[in-house]
Amino acid sequence: MIAKTFLTVLFTVTLFSCTGQNTNTTNYAETTPMHIQRFDKELFALVDTKDTTMQVQLRKQYPQMLDILGKGILNIQTPDDPNFFPKLITFYSEPTLKQLYMEAITQYNDISDIEKKLGEGFNYLHANFPSMQIPAVYMHISGFNQNVLVGDSLLSISIDKYMGKDFPLYQDFFYDYQKQKMQRHNIVPDYLAGWIMSEYPFTGKENVLLDRMIYEGKIKYLLSQALPEITQADLIGFTEQNLNWCKEHEEDIWKAIIERKDLFTPDHMTTSKYFEDAPSTHLANEAPGNVGTWVGWQIVNKYMKETNSTPEALINANAQTILEASKYKP
Template identity: 35%
Template sequence: MMNRLMILMLASLLAFSCQRNPLKVDVSDVELELTFKSYDDDLFASAENLEEKVAGLQAEYGTFFDLFNHHMIGIGGPEDENFYPQLEAFLSDTMIVNLKAEADLRIDRGRLKNDFTEAFRHYRYYFPGQVVPAVYTCISGLNESVVLADSLIGISLDKYLGADFDYYPRLGLPAYKIRNMHPQKIVPEALYFWAMTEYPISTQASKVIESMIYEGSLLYFVDAMQPEVHDSLKIGYTSDQLEFCQAGEADMWAYLAEHNLLFSTKRMDIKRYVDDGPYTSSFTTESPGRVGAWLGWQIVRSYMMKNPEMSLKQLMETQDYLQILNESGYQPD
């Protein structure tokens, strides 16, 4: 009786360990003091004495100050003749003022900081020697969602106000983009772009399958940074779209293989299967865009399960995407 009980206990433990997500690591002892600042708060607080306070903003925010003014809102720098009039016009514009008010209402900065801190604890766990970027929030007038430099991430809060925010459809944005313009998307999207910046695709990559696997590695990076976050949020799918991919995985893979698309070097083929869109034209309108990226994600997951000695850093530095495919043992049923 005792032997049978021990066998059952061991079987249960084995089943549990097989189901456990290997990326759910303990980062409670990882020390991190994240730099998280609200540039939008400081900028709007400076509106009444702009010329006096710009030097302080420039000193405090440095590279981000330049990125914001030159690239996000396109007004140049303080040395330019029209800089101050244009910045004053930006801060007094009715739409900008409304966007700022909605961001303050809809986005919890404390929670956002906590989510970034938890994600970058994982980053420090996997990449102990790497610089953890500062995170700055701003209102960009619905320009870039995320901007990056060597040691910073800038987030346009006005691009994440929720699918119900009425400005977005009025501006003609497509529904598939609006669906992902909500606060919960900020951190996974920022992490995805951070990984893309830190680990760009090989200049030698020219095939559909190589872009698929590269995209899969970026999504796996987000997996590692946010192991508790649902897949649908990481890739930006609805639950129905995720179910479509899970149910049709083998068929989609077979279609790409049978039509000789995996090794196609045509730019339009790469865009069709990797870029975002309302759906993937080779399949039904119920399919999501980026099915190639989703399949690449499953390939990378299979590869990492088959090669447990491979570190996340080694994966992100690997640019032989065909080797990942060959060693993944990927064969969807």
């Protein structure tokens, strides 16, 4: 089996250098698909053939991807290192990883549907954030490691993390609540979330629940507007049963947060429990994970209804202002 050192948290963004009115006015009929550069296929050709003459072309065509991959996965600072390509080939030649690599690029041979949806998503972002730079987009394989790589004008997804919840190899490594997020329909939201988070990084207090909730809620709101055809459950990685539980117990969840005084208490362990993918058993045995993000999304939805704010103003508003103006009271 693949060494457990390949494993990391399910949604990792590595940086280098529920309901609400949909206000999306993007004309999807006029949207141009987003071209995704297949670094994954080009690199596999080198790994499979071990043809060293291909290294020159790879370095010429994908200098940033090689640099980021080396730093993020191989722990090598530069492709100029004489050990770079030998170590890279050795890493991807591990039998189980190589088989995973082959199955991933086979499953994702045709990505026209992803390119179309990605074009729609970035069209929304460009319309609402005119100064936002649009990146060059790639695909890579990480061996269950870094699934989103972000660099200067570069964005890449590790497609081996999106092989479907029933993919045999996942059964040995991931829980059901993790596998729920490892499906094809999660790729475009994760691309967009990775880029939004890189352009508008979290600036609040990491240990304060309200700050974290509102930031995550902002991201989910923007994704719901950019990708209106994707269900609420899929955007947050819930089953429909998970989503319905949250809707039915929204008042109880909020009441518990307030009564426990968790909203403003700067305690890392308490705050982190609300964003873990594992079930939120500290709230109720039936509660899904990531309840903090779901509540934050509801607050942001309410805020946008109450204020009719723009997406750009939303992303720059602070958490306390959003909570107060939202008049959130489930």
